[in-house]
Amino acid sequence: MAKKESVQKRLQKVRPPRVQLTYDVEKGDAIEQKELPFVVGVVADLSGQSEVPQPKLRDRKFVNVDRDNFDDVMSAVEPRAAFQVPNTLTEEGGRFGVDLKFRSLEDFAPEAVVNQIEPLRQLLEARSKLADLRNKLAGNDKLEDLLSDVLNNTEALQKLGAKKDGGEDA
DSSP states (O other), X not given: OOOOOOHHHHHHHHSOOSOOEEEEEEETTEEEEEXXXXXXXXXXXXXXXXXXXXXXXXXXXXXXXXXXXXHHXXXXXXXXXXXXXXXXXXXXXXXXXXEEEOSSGGGGSHHHHHHTSHHHHHHHHHHHHHHHHHHHHTTOHHHHHHHHHHHHOHHHHHHHXXXXXXXXXX
């Protein structure tokens, strides 16, 4: 039965290690260099508050994580962070729940985090719409004048709001 090849040996075929530890050994009159394998094992619960059941510590196996399989490992573990934060978006204050799930490295990007929090997602959507409107206004003088007239005519806006609240048809 053939001996199983170590992970370190397989990785050397793909790409050389970044850290190479060597020491000198005297064999007779000659000095020979021996290389030590540089292997790091991390034992940690990095799943946060994952909804995916995790095996007991003694039943877990080491997982080789590199840039090629990082997203696969993340989706298998599915780390999650759930907590309450103060609501500074409204005058009412209070707190609201945040439930963040991470399945890939891209889920840590600010826009991906914002898209997981409903009040912030709505604000980002409104901001995007305002930016689109601003871009449409650039170079369109007629539309800019029309919007300025509408916004400056507060009396007409109040009448329009009263009609809407009163249930009258325009």
